[in-house]
Amino acid sequence: MGINIVATGSYIPEQKLKNDDFRRFIDTNDEWIRTRTGITERPMAGWEPTWYMGAKASQQAIERAGIDPKDIGLIIASTVTSDFLTPSVSAVIQRETGAVNAAAFDLNAACSGFVYALDTARRFLETGCGKYILICATEALSRFVDFEDRTTCILFGDGAAAAIVEKSDKLFSSYIASDGRGAHYLCARSLNVAPEVKVESDFNDGFTDKPLHKLYQDGKEVYKFAVGALPKAFEGAAAGSGITAEDIDWFIPHQANVRIIETASKKLGVPMDKFIITLDHFGNTSSASIPLALNEAIEKGKVKRGQKLALIGFGAGLTYGGAIIEY
Ligand code: COA
Numbered sequence: 001m002g003i004n005i006v007a008t009g010s011y012i013p014e015q016k017l018k019n020d021d022f023r024r025f026i027d028t029n030d031e032w033i034r035t036r037t038g039i040t041e042r043p044m045a046g047w048e049p050t051w052y053m054g055a056k057a058s059q060q061a062i063e064r065a066g067i068d069p070k071d072i073g074l075i076i077a078s079t080v081t082s083d084f085l086t087p088s089v090s091a092v093i094q095r096e097t098g099a100v101n102a103a104a105f106d107l108n109a110a111c112s113g114f115v116y117a118l119d120t121a122r123r124f125l126e127t128g129c130g131k132y133i134l135i136c137a138t139e140a141l142s143r144f145v146d147f148e149d150r151t152t153c154i155l156f157g158d159g160a161a162a163a164i165v166e167k168s169d170k171l172f173s174s175y176i177a178s179d180g181r182g183a184h185y186l187c188a189r190s191l192n193v194a195p196e197v198k199v200e201s202d203f204n205d206g207f208t209d210k211p212l213h214k215l216y217q218d219g220k221e222v223y224k225f226a227v228g229a230l231p232k233a234f235e236g237a238a239a240g241s242g243i244t245a246e247d248i249d250w251f252i253p254h255q256a257n258v259r260i261i262e263t264a265s266k267k268l269g270v271p272m273d274k275f276i277i278t279l280d281h282f283g284n285t286s287s288a289s290i291p292l293a294l295n296e297a298i299e300k301g302k303v304k305r306g307q308k309l310a311l312i313g314f315g316a317g318l319t320y321g322g323a324i325i326e327y
Pocket of ligand 1: 027028029032033036037111150151152154155186217219220222223226256257284314315316
C-alpha cells in the first residue's frame with residue numbers, strides 16, 4: 001500500500017534576512033555565506049508562533065485538497081521548535097483547522113521530520129485512522145539560534161509546509177534511520193534553567209559543556225555525516241522497490257547546504273538539475289525544508305502528477321531517511 005499526496009500548502013514569514021543584514025551583528029559577508037552554503041536570504045518569523053505558521057500552511061493544504069477537515073483522522077506535526085512543552089503544536093493546529101475528528105501528536109526527528117512523518121502516516125493509513133492524514137512541518141529556528149555564532153546563525157530560516165495524504169496503490173517506499181552516537185553534534189537544551197546557570201551534571205551525556213537554550217552544532221561533524229546520509233537515505237528507500245536513481249524525476253533533499261547536495265549528487269550519479277533547490281531563498285528550515293521545496297516545485301509546475309520523487313533528509317539525532325513516492 002502506498003500513499004497519495006492530495007495537496008500541499010505553505011506559510012512563509014514576510015520578514016527576510018539577507019546575507020548582508022548579518023553584518024549588523026556578526027563579522028561576515030554575503031560572499032562567504034553564498035559560496036560556503038548557497039544561501040542568499042531566509043524568512044524569519046517575527047511575531048508568528050510555530051503553531052500559527054503550521055495552521056496557515058495546513059489551512060492552505062486543506063483548501064487546495066478540497067476536503068472536509070472533519071475527514072482528517074490524524075494530524076502529525078513535525079517540529080523541533082514547539083511553542084509549548086505541552087500541548088503539542090498538532091493540537092493547536094487541530095483547533096485552528098477544525099479537524100475535530102483527528103488524533104494529534106507531534107513528531108521530533110529534526111530535519112528528517114517530514115520523511116519520518118510520511119513513513120508514519122503510511123503505517124497509520126494501513127492499519128486504519130480515517131480517510132486523510134494532515135502532515136504539517138512547522139519551524140521557527142530563529143527562536144533558539146545563537147545570533148552571535150556566525151557559523152550557525154546564517155544557516156537557518158523559518159516557515160511551514162503541510163500535506164494532506166490518503167491511502168493509494170501508487171508507488172511508495174520509505175526508510176528511516178538514526179545514529180544516536182552523533183546526538184551531541186547538533187543540539188539545543190530544553191532545561192528550565194536560567195542561561196547564566198552552568199549545568200553541572202554527574203552524567204557524562206556529551207551535552208554538559210554545550211551552551212544553554214541555543215542551537216549548538218559541530219559544523220564539520222554534521223557535514224561529514226550529511227554527505228553520507230543523503231545517499232544512504234535514498235538507497236535505503238530504494239531497496240527492494242526495484243527503483244534506481246535513474247527512475248527518479250526529482251530529488252528533493254533537505255536544504256542545509258548546497259555543497260552537501262552537490263556531493264550527494266556526485267555520489268548518486270545524478271545531475272544537479274534533477275535536484276530541487278530552495279535553500280538560496282529559504283535557508284535551512286529544518287523539517288519544513290523538504291515540504292517547502294516540494295510545495296514550491298508543485299506551484300511552479302516543475303513537479304507534475306505521475307512523476308517519481310525521492311525525498312531525502314538528515315538532521316539532529318542524528319536522523320536520516322528517504323521516501324520514494326509517485327506524485
Ligand atoms: N562569515 C565569515 N566567516 C565565517 C563564517 C561566517 N558566517 N562562519 C565561519 N567563518 C570562518 C571560520 O571562523 C573559519 O575561519 P578561520 O579559518 O579563520 O578559523 C573559516 O570561516 C572556515 O570555517 P569552517 O567552519 O571551516 O567553514 P566550513 O567551510 O566548514 O563551513 C559550515 C561551515 C557550517 C557552513 C559547514 O561546516 C556546514 O555546512 N556544516 C553542516 C551544517 C549543517 O548542515 N547543519 C544543519 C544540519 S540539519
